[in-house]
Amino acid sequence: MDFLKSGLKTVLGAPEPGHQPSGAEIVERLVDRVNNSTLLEDRRDACRALKAMSRTYRVEVGAQGMDTLKQVLELDRADNETINYALDTLNNVMSPTQFEEEENNPRVPMNIGEQFTEMFIKDHHNIQLVLDLLDEYDFRVRLSAVQLLTSLLTNRPKDIQEIILVKPMGVSKMMDLLGDTREVIRNETLLLLIKLTKGNANIQKIVAFENAFDRLFEIVSTEGYSDGGIIVEDCLLLMLNLLKNNSSNINFFKEGSYIQKMLPMFNTPDESEEAGWSPQKVSNVHCMLLIVRTLVSPSNSAQIISSCQKIMKNVGLLDALCNILMSSGVPADILTETINTVGEAVRGEVTNQEFLGNVMAPSNPPRPAIVVLLMSMVNEKQPFSLRCAVLYCFQCYLYHNEMSQASLVQTLLPSSSDMSSLTSGQLLCGGLFSSDVLSNWFSAVALMHGLIENPVQKEQLLRVLLATNIGSSPVSLLHQCTLLLQQTTKLKSKVALLMLLAMWMSYCPPAVAAFLRAPGGVGWLVAQTCAADHDDNEFLLQGLSALLLAICIHFNDDSVDNYSKESLRQLLTKRIGMEMFTSKLSEVTRHELYNKAAKHPQLRAKVAADVLVDYEFCRLFKVLESVLVQSLTDRTQQNGTGSPTLERGSPESGSLEQYKTLIRQQDARLQELMAQLEGLLHQNQSLQGALNDSISANSHLKDENTLLKAQVSAAVALPSSTAPPSVQDDSRLQEYEARLQALDGEVARLTGELKLSQDAQRSTAEELERVKKDQDDLLELLADQDIKLNDYKMRLMSLGHPVEEEMSAAPQNLT
Known part of the structure; x- marks a missing residue:
């Protein structure tokens, strides 16, 4: 802390006697120094000081310095050191986690990083500035840019994904970093890509066609497959993101001969090895099993499942999975997931089901693997998750297989x-x-x-x-x-x-x-x-x-x-x-x-x-x-009913007139409902416009409110000296508080209007659904009546009674 104070004195100069500046005042001076200094060294020193203060005074640095730091990224591109300080400062300001220095400060909201991220990404050009810095070879600049993008994705994943998707070469720039020889940057890029690809099929496709699978398997191979460290797990998690619910990437993976590249991941440790199943190996194998299941998941199309299952059998992957199934010393959670994986690898594929049925357990005497699995399922001492997995595997073994069912x-x-x-x-x-x-x-x-x-x-x-x-x-x-x-x-x-x-x-x-x-x-x-x-x-x-x-x-x-x-x-x-x-x-x-x-x-x-x-x-x-x-x-x-006969004056004959009257009434009601529907649609459009205006105004006021709170925080911060505040400071504080209260009131008013608009819109949806249901019910009723009238007509004609054309034509014309 003494070193920090001495550094700030160097940048800001010695304070006035008897007055110790507050943190907010120091931030204000540093931002001013960055904005107005003509010498690069002065701007660099001020950026370094802002970085040092950004953990303790995050709100102040973010509120007062964000625009200035964005200018640094744009104008001081030639100086890597200054750029690095600016990136690190922005990363601290938008960090998704709370710093230790903030834990006892109630003025800092828990989601302050997300709030600043929302302000930062309103101008999409800011994301382009960070993406461009990925081209810099300087270690600190490239690493800081990757870490800043990771923080932004953590806070606002959907928004950042959509922005990056439309940026030229945005995804390509990140993919290039997987080839960086500096492992720290490569590893941080893996974490970035995991967040980038989560839940976005378009980005997943781009990453896959940027040779992601080749690069990932190269890293996995270099790191030692399942015996590797956490980097192997990160590579597999990224693969899992690329394949999950993405049939295009699954086809690409299947046709690119990547299934056989998974085989070395399933080498089981020798019983004589002391290391055995380390916690990291368990995590690595578990991730690879999830990838296998993603390829043959029942939610995929039948064609994809069948072709993947056949390849797994032909390249020996199913055999390797069964070896794990029958090996001793396999951890319980790996054994459970392997049973589930084997089940889905054979589900509905007769050749694979037959292969599983012929697997023998190394017991004395030898027993079929299916029998050994069922012994575990009906054994109440076995773990619950294992018993559920055996049931699922057995169900998969029987699925669409009459021979397996007959054998049972x-x-x-x-x-x-x-x-x-x-x-x-x-x-x-x-x-x-x-x-x-x-x-x-x-x-x-x-x-x-x-x-x-x-x-x-x-x-x-x-x-x-x-x-x-x-x-x-x-x-x-x-x-x-x-x-x-x-x-x-x-x-x-x-x-x-x-x-x-x-x-x-x-x-x-x-x-x-x-x-x-x-x-x-x-x-x-x-x-x-x-x-x-x-x-x-x-x-x-x-x-x-x-x-x-x-x-x-x-x-x-x-x-x-x-x-x-x-x-x-x-x-x-x-x-x-x-x-x-x-x-x-x-x-x-x-x-x-x-x-x-x-x-x-x-x-x-x-x-x-x-x-x-x-x-x-x-x-x-x-x-x-x-x-x-x-x-x-x-x-x-x-039951108990015979062929009905109709006579003049009978209840059935009299009901025909009632049907005609009812149809006319319902026709009028239908016209009335159509008019109501048209009015509701117009009302819905006007409410939607008012809602959009309220959302825009509310967002603007929230940003202004955040900035004002930072200024108020600066004004009320107690100086370390015992000197009393001046009258000018007191009046300025009152002015800030008055503006803040006014803004809070405006935000509350707009929030209330927004809620009313949303409630009104929700009511209008509900009303539309009710009207549509009434229409459907009415049409169904009319169709039933038409059928009944025709039926009555035919019965009357068969009995020799005359039938009026108007009576039979009315419902037909209406429908």
Whole structure:
């Protein structure tokens, strides 16, 4: 601090006796010195002093010196030292983090760096000034320019991305720095590019086509692949940004033979090596696994996924991943992510699924890798995330593969099972009836995936028999599932069994018949559907029970005497009612965990409480819900009705006139709504204009307010000496405070107007939506009436009654 004081004395000269200048006054003098000094050395010294003060007096330096520092970048380009001081000062002013010197200063807002960034980037030329400085070879200038751009991107990422996107050679200048031989600059550039490419597909494409992948793999190779330091992780994070949700870059990566360049990343440490899996190696491998998953993510197009999966198999990448899977000493989080990655690398690709099915674990005796994985899934002592990963991998192994599904069911049939060795089917049956709730759920869902879109295996699974008690006759697997559904008190187990049975029985009348023969099944479903519990999970259980009951009706082949399709329909109508049935069914899609599960095939649960609904079941439910409701509704309406006859004076005949009157009324209402819509559109345009004006004025006042606060801060700063303030200082302070209060009032007024405009605009959107909905409902009603009128006309004509042309033509002309 003494050194700083002595330096400031050199720049500013000795202070007047008895007066110690405040920090704000010193900043003001330094800014003035930069602006007015004719000697470069004086400007350089003043910039150095401003840099020294910019951490403690950030607000003052930013408010008073930002324009001056921008001029330095433009006019003193020839002097690298001065430019470096200016860049470092701006970086401190716009730093996204709080400095230690500011921690005890309540006058400094937490987001002050973001506020100054917003002011700095209003003139896009300022970004161009910094970009141009990347061309300077001087170490400090280039490094400071990179760091300043990183701070700007941290504070206002979207704005900076859009500005850089339109700057000529903006991205190219940054990419060139990856080739800088000075590692510090290269490393800082990596951090800059990670922020630059995040969430912007256009910039991602430009960076990729600037040979980013070649340069990144060169760095990864030089650094030692997965054994390298944090620089390897930064390179992989940048690759991940370039590939995530960007099909163009994925195709470029695939066709550029970069997939095989990932192979050296998956060399597992030798067990004899002392280093083993260091924390950095874990991070590096984890990032590379994420890149592999990005290439074969289920959200990609089927063509991209399939071609990437084939390349992974052909170049040996799938083999390398399976080696990690079967290696000992692999950290738990790496093993979990590898299981997920292997799953997506084989999902839907028959050759890869067959390869995984043939992988043998190095156990004694050797067992298929699939069996070893399932042993972990049904073991309650294994980590929760690992068990979820195994389920996902097994689901991927069965996905769109009838042979894998058939193999699973065959392991449960006594005639083809090798009783001396543990099979996947036996593991799942054991888990299904285990005392561990999660094992119940995992096993039921795994079995369910063996039946998806496979009616043959649904019927084959009906042949599976289970030995219950010694001396008792064996019962079928479906019979036992039905009994367990009635006996268990665990919600998660009930939901799992209902999902399994729904998948099994849908589109499979023999399975429906087997369920109906099991004692108590139908009664339990009716009781559950009628239950009055109001917990969200209980609502879900009631909805699933209603679904299974509807499946029993819709897919019923009338082979069970006591439970024919018609008798079950009457039972549903009398005991539950169609209104309650549809209400309970709709509760399923309202459940939070249903909506989470429906978004992605992988189960993304952080805790066991989040495990409840499966993705494939959500797909089945979406298909069945409307089909079942429509089927039951139509049959209920048709039940007991004959061919109608119309006579003059009958209610049906009289209702025709009512329809005509109603149509005329609705036509008038439609015209009225159209007029209202036109008025609302004009009102919306005027409100939008007022909103834009308010936003512009508010932004201008905020900038002026920031500057005034800095000036007030300078005026009220207490000097270190004991000399009292002068009358002139006091009056100036009052003047500042009065202006600040006036500005605060103006900002508050404009903010209020802005909120009112936004509220009015929001109301006008809502009104438009209501009008549009009314129009849609009206058009739908008119179409229904048209159909009914034509129907009545045909019935009258068939009975020999004359029909007026005007009566039948009116709705047609209107529609």
